[in-house]
Amino acid sequence: MGKTAFEKIWDAHQVADLGGGTGLVLIDRIMLHERTGSVALESLKAANRPVVAPRQTFVTMDHVVDTLPGRTDKTIMPTGTNFILATRKAAQDAGLTLFDLGDPRQGIVHVISPENAIVLPGVTLVCPDSHTCTQGALGALAWGIGSSEAEHALATATLRVKKPKTMRVTISGRLASGVTPKDLALYLLGKFGSSGAKGHVVEYAGEAVRALDVEGRLTLCNMATEFSAFSALIAADDVVFEYLKDRPYAPKGADWDRAVTSWRQLQSDADAVFDTELEIDASEVTPMVTWGTSPQQAMPVTGTVPVFEDVSHRDSRESYDRALKYQAIEAGQAIQSLKIDAAFIGSCTNSRLSDLRRAAAILKGRKVADGVKAICVPGSMKVKAAAEAEGLDKIFLEAGFEWREAGCSMCFFAGGEAMGFQERVVTSTNRNFESRQGPETRSHLASPETVAASAIAGKIADPREVAA
Amino acid sequence: MSNEPFRQMTAVTAPIIRENIDTDIIIPSREMKSVGKQGLAEGLFAGWRYTAIGGRDLNPDFVLNKPEYAGTRFILGGSNFGCGSSREHAAWALSEYGIRAVVAPSFNPIFRGNCVRNGIVPVELPADSIAELAAQVEADPAARQVNIDLEACIVRAPNGKEFSFALEPEAREMLLEGLDAIEITLKRRAEISAFREADRAARPWVYL
Numbered sequence: 001m002g003k004t005a006f007e008k009i010w011d012a013h014q015v016a017d018l019g020g021g022t023g024l025v026l027i028d029r030i031m032l033h034e035r036t037g038s039v040a041l042e043s044l045k046a047a048n049r050p051v052v053a054p055r056q057t058f059v060t061m062d063h064v065v066d067t068l069p070g071r072t073d074k075t076i077m078p079t080g081t082n083f084i085l086a087t088r089k090a091a092q093d094a095g096l097t098l099f100d101l102g103d104p105r106q107g108i109v110h111v112i113s114p115e116n117a118i119v120l121p122g123v124t125l126v127c128p129d130s131h132t133c134t135q136g137a138l139g140a141l142a143w144g145i146g147s148s149e150a151e152h153a154l155a156t157a158t159l160r161v162k163k164p165k166t167m168r169v170t171i172s173g174r175l176a177s178g179v180t181p182k183d184l185a186l187y188l189l190g191k192f193g194s195s196g197a198k199g200h201v202v203e204y205a206g207e208a209v210r211a212l213d214v215e216g217r218l219t220l221c222n223m224a225t226e227f228s229a230f231s232a233l234i235a236a237d238d239v240v241f242e243y244l245k246d247r248p249y250a251p252k253g254a255d256w257d258r259a260v261t262s263w264r265q266l267q268s269d270a271d272a273v274f275d276t277e278l279e280i281d282a283s284e285v286t287p288m289v290t291w292g293t294s295p296q297q298a299m300p301v302t303g304t305v306p307v308f309e310d311v312s313h314r315d316s317r318e319s320y321d322r323a324l325k326y327q328a329i330e331a332g333q334a335i336q337s338l339k340i341d342a343a344f345i346g347s348c349t350n351s352r353l354s355d356l357r358r359a360a361a362i363l364k365g366r367k368v369a370d371g372v373k374a375i376c377v378p379g380s381m382k383v384k385a386a387a388e389a390e391g392l393d394k395i396f397l398e399a400g401f402e403w404r405e406a407g408c409s410m411c412f413f414a415g416g417e418a419m420g421f422q423e424r425v426v427t428s429t430n431r432n433f434e435s436r437q438g439p440e441t442r443s444h445l446a447s448p449e450t451v452a453a454s455a456i457a458g459k460i461a462d463p464r465e466v467a468a
Numbered sequence: 469m470s471n472e473p474f475r476q477m478t479a480v481t482a483p484i485i486r487e488n489i490d491t492d493i494i495i496p497s498r499e500m501k502s503v504g505k506q507g508l509a510e511g512l513f514a515g516w517r518y519t520a521i522g523g524r525d526l527n528p529d530f531v532l533n534k535p536e537y538a539g540t541r542f543i544l545g546g547s548n549f550g551c552g553s554s555r556e557h558a559a560w561a562l563s564e565y566g567i568r569a570v571v572a573p574s575f576n577p578i579f580r581g582n583c584v585r586n587g588i589v590p591v592e593l594p595a596d597s598i599a600e601l602a603a604q605v606e607a608d609p610a611a612r613q614v615n616i617d618l619e620a621c622i623v624r625a626p627n628g629k630e631f632s633f634a635l636e637p638e639a640r641e642m643l644l645e646g647l648d649a650i651e652i653t654l655k656r657r658a659e660i661s662a663f664r665e666a667d668r669a670a671r672p673w674v675y676l
């Protein structure tokens with residue numbers, strides 16, 4: 001029987017079978033950020049344990065740092081400075097590569113890793129961050145871990161991992177024009193639920209997936225954690241190889257050719273068997289937006305807030321009622337009737353150059369509606385520089401968007417940068433949980449296009465209408 | 469580094485039975501003020517435990533604040549316990565507060581692993597068994613304590629009724645012995661080095 005792409009990577013990394021379905025797995029890359037990484041490094045040091053593979057370990061500042069121009073080590077988040085200083089010191093002491101504030105490579109961990117070819121096809125990569133699955137888009141096995149596991153990986157270059165089940169999600173056909181990978185991710189969550197991939201490593205496959213560029217694939221894989229997956233991956237192909245070639249940490253010269261030859265093997269065999277298979281046709285997908293406080297509470301942007309009976313197979317009455325009340329919306333209400341207070345483009349889901357280009361195409365020559373606070377936070381300083389080289393910053397600024405420095409920013413609220421109390425936000429991020437973006441904020445997840453169109457309309461809007 | 473071994477324990481048990489209690493509920497981001505693993509117990513369930521965000525006035529209706537639940541060591545939870553962010557602070561906060569076991573119909577896998585690493589026993593029981601335990605406890609929480617026996621993998625209700633549960637052998641051993649996973653793995657140091665050397669020859673580009 002053939003093997004899945006995941007099994008090939010797993011087998012190449014299993015140092016020992018620990019029994020009970022658990023393996024001791026070699027870890028090729030460790031990524032750390034200042035919010036959780038500092039804890040792991042400090043506690044490692046307290047236990048007098050060295051980092052086994054410091055050159056394969058990378059650290060960035062993204063979660064706690066401010067994103068306003070002219071930022072320093074001082075943060076809006078109370079005590080945030082402690083995290084920055086502790087991380088800087090720990091990274092220096094351990095001899096790790098640090099993408100510090102002021103470094104042109106600084107940015108959100110899941111943006112800078114692909115951008116610098118730290119993640120490669122076939123590698124195992126871990127980070128104490130739940131959206132590490134994003135990086136599976138390059139054909140790697142990349143997953144989120146806790147801080148103690150990060151310590152374990154740093155101290156031993158391995159992890160003890162319970163082998164996940166395998167799932168293939170095949171997306172046939174092509175996404176219609178104006179429909180994005182974010183819409184696809186939200187559609188899958190709406191259709192299969194936020195525990196739809198529980199315990200599985202998901203391989204996204206099929207014509208629609210093959211047709212995506214690397215940035216689109218990153219967006220799709222990003223929300224696998226909202227799908228409760230162990231992780232997600234897309235088997236690497238020429239699209240990935242072309243993307244990686246000549247990036248800073250990509251193999252060079254003869255190593256490159258050897259690497260590509262080996263990466264080509266990392267496809268699921270035709271006779272490989274998955275524990276679970278899901279299929280959809282890409283033509284089912286339209287621009288999506290979430291109405292509630294769970295990513296599975298997603299709906300077409302043209303629709304009305306579902307009545308309980310339509311979602312009762314998934315939401316309990318209690319969580320449905322609570323979501324409506326929290327979001328201050330009503331069943332049957334057209335989602336496009338909702339006025340917004342803010343629009344946010346950013347996060348490891350949708351803050352890459354192609355995302356900013358598509359949003360800018362909608363914003364060009366238009367203005368953000370009165371009373372709407374609109375913010376764009378590029379995912380990395382490289383994305384920011386590339387966007388500025390094309391003049392995208394001017395389009396955002398002229399439309400009335402803020403144009404910020406790279407970081408997680410208002411993707412999550414931890415006492416630092418935040419949206420206002422109970423503000424309604426259309427956002428290109430990945431989580432719409434209660435108070436995720438500020439105190440009692442009402443988040444509606446959508447693509448960057450939908451965020452841009454909504455910012456202009458002053459209410460949730462269909463980007464296809466604005467674009468036309 | 470090591471945790472306190474857990475063999476068996478009888479303790480006050482608090483029902484907090486709601487589905488999808490996420491790590492943000494267990495410890496809100498705003499309560500994670502220090503860089504280390506300490507100082508988190510105060511922020512445990514802060515959104516429910518206190519009357520105002522950021523405040524410290526106790527909400528008298530929250531179960532852990534009721535006098536009869538003083539000294540709670542076990543929590544009865546709902547399904548998908550510990551979902552949301554992978555942050556380990558949730559397990560640290562529970563542990564620092566003194567929680568030694570969480571009983572729930574299902575756990576988020578990352579959170580579950582974090583529990584084991586931090587000396588908290590994740591006990592999976594069907595929802596109706598948990599409801600039964602809760603009903604028994606609620607009658608008189610201080611007197612009607614629950615016994616969790618990790619050696620036998622059994623939960624004993626106050627009336628003596630037994631519910632057995634399963635835990636992978638490795639997780640069970642770590643909890644029973646209070647072992648640190650890094651120490652166990654480092655016993656294989658030579659095996660790991662040999663594996664890495666062979667791998668370096670096969671995939672030199674991985675080794676920067």
Ligand code: SF4
Pocket residue numbers: 062063108109110129131346347348349407408411412429430
């Ligand atoms: S952008 Fe948001 S989801 Fe992504 S790593 Fe940062 S905080 Fe997490």
